Amino acid sequence: MTDPGPRDDAPSLDDERLAEALEGLGTAKERARLERVLADDPALATRCRALARILEEPVALPSLPLPEGLEAAVLAAIEDADLLELRPPEGLAGDVLERLEAEGLVASHPAHAVPRRPLRGHLGRGTVWAAAAALLAGLALGLLLGGRRLDAEEEALRAALARANAAEARARSEAEASRRRAEERADALARQEAQLARRADALARQEAQLARRADALARQEAQLARRADALAGAKGPAKAAAQAAPSGLREVVEARAVQRWTEDRGWVALAPGTRLEAAALLRALGGAGRLRTGKGRTLRLWPGVLYRVGPRGLVPLPDPGAPSYAGRSLPPRPRATAPPPRGVGRAPRRGDRAAALVAANPWERLFGR
């Protein structure tokens, strides 16, 4: 391929596209190498640009080399950050000071007030000049009347201003302190109120609990009363006779009550401590000789023995005064069934199996086959 050489009318790429493409191209080293190659060979650079234009794609190619002096000057301008100075608009400083004063960051000081915007914009040029002339005339007149007097007045004004500033600062601090005290007092009152509310809730809960307990006690009392009535046993004339009769007859009456209960319900319920004479009880039971004492237990009654209802049922009472008891011992307790023989009806113990094996074939066990 022959080199057509540089052509002045060769199409050039848009510099912006070239710059953007250059920014996105690979590493800095590759870009530097490409720039060097294209700078050394203008013909190659022109051909590349023409090719890129044909392809209509952004290709990373540097623009035409500029004169070195201009590029160096631009680089120096960039490095020195030599930008045009932007002056803030007139009155912006006054605006800023006014804003700072409104935010409370600057002490209010009318003697040094900075105009927010030029007066000219509000009053017109003629008015400003007239005001300035009047001010100058007044100043000159004042100077003529006595400069020292003005100085003294200025000093007095400054002192008064300082005093006013100090008083304002004190008032501000006092107001701040009173505000803090009021806030603290309000907080304390709020805390007390919350505490009182909590106490009232607790008292209400206690009252409700006491009411529930009183109801429960009333229910228990009524239940006990009903139970006492039920336990009183005999009703009507029998109860009255029992209350009026002497102790021996009372036992009989109670034994009759036992008989009636036994016939009616099939079991006996007597209050603990009740004494029963066996003969009267046997008579009352119709000579059966056995009495169910509750919980499925039965007791054989012996004539002439006094029994007492204990916590486990009827127990015989040693009563030396009873005629049938003299010269006798207490009735023997019925013995439980005899214990089963060894190895029968019990859990096997350690050694039982070995003993059985030896008993079955001792020779085989000892000498083997």
Add this chain to the structure above:
Amino acid sequence: MTRAVLSEDDVLRAVAGERAAVERFTRAFLPRVYGLCLRLSRRRELAEEACQETFVRALAALPKLRDPARLDAWILRIAANTTRRLLAKAGREGPLDWEPAAIEPSADDEALARRKAVDLAVAELATPERELFLLHTVEGVRLRELARRRGTTPAALKARMHRIRSKVRVRALRHLERAGVRP
């Protein structure tokens, strides 16, 4: 670029709210703050509002300043943050009413044309790149501080700054070419 010259006494008095000191403080930083706000927002009204907001925030937070030697960088960072916040708040409403001065080939001398070309090239950058270029190259805020605020490394910002400078160079040269300026 005019740099603020303030004594420590001025700053302390400004913190105390003394009006004269606050005025000196404001006048010392106002041109740089306004220039940064206007170049970032490209809206005059928004730049003025950002200026006021910047000084309010700066004076309120001045007692918390850790390094008084970096007062200028600190206040410019506040200005950039305030401008960015106001821009986001304003959204796309309102046209851009400020453009850098164009190059006048017949009237501008070479130095002025160069400055205008760089100004135009900076104005064409995207907002984040423009903010970075203005804060670092123009206002001298250190890359370390900018990186700390952006949660990146100084090396990454340095590489980014290199790319931004290349863009500015290419575009400034393009403007000079169009204006027909030759050394």
